[in-house]
Amino acid sequence: MWPSTAPSKGAFAELHPRAKRVVAAEFLRRVLDKLPYKVHTVLTDNGVQFTPQPHQFLPGGHSFDRICREYGLENCLTKPAHPWTNGQVERMNRTIKEATVKRFHYQTTAE
Numbered sequence: 672m673w674p675s676t677a678p679s680k681g682a683f684a685e686l687h688p689r690a691k692r693v694v695a696a697e698f699l700r701r702v703l704d705k706l707p708y709k710v711h712t713v714l715t716d717n718g719v720q721f722t723p724q725p726h727q728f729l730p731g732g733h734s735f736d737r738i739c740r741e742y743g744l745e746n747c748l749t750k751p752a753h754p755w756t757n758g759q760v761e762r763m764n765r766t767i768k769e770a771t772v773k774r775f776h777y778q779t780t781a782e
Contacts, residue, residue, distance in 0.1 A: 681706075684767045695720035696734035703742050712745045716760065722748060 683702045687694050703710060715721035715735075723733045731737065739746045749760075 682763050682767070684771075686771065690718070690720050692720050692734045696738045699735065699738050700742075703738075703744075710742070710744060712747055713739065714747050714749060714760075716749050717751065721746065 683698075683705075685698055699713065719727075721733075721735050723729055723736075732740075736746060738744075
């Protein structure tokens with residue numbers, strides 16, 4: 672078990688047909704419930720799954736933000752066009768894709 676004050680990175684993955692707000696929020700809840708230590712900060716991009724967009728009105732707030740408040744987390748958003756933070760996420764996404772969906776080769780689309 673890691674000390675709660677030590678910064679750490681981790682990756683959890685689930686495959687879903689669509690990346691929706693509720694899917695992201697419930698995924699966060701499942702991850703937080705499984706971790707053996709307290710999380711203080713979540714780093715996300717500015718996607719619609721993680722933060723309200725300027726044109727949206729969401730009564731009660733964004734579902735991801737509600738989970739963050741419930742668990743006492745700060746949701747830090749990456750700055751667009753800053754590869755040193757976005758690049759870490761993109762590299763992990765590539766690793767996950769290579770280990771899952773790109774690993775299997777099918778003869779037809781139906782397969």
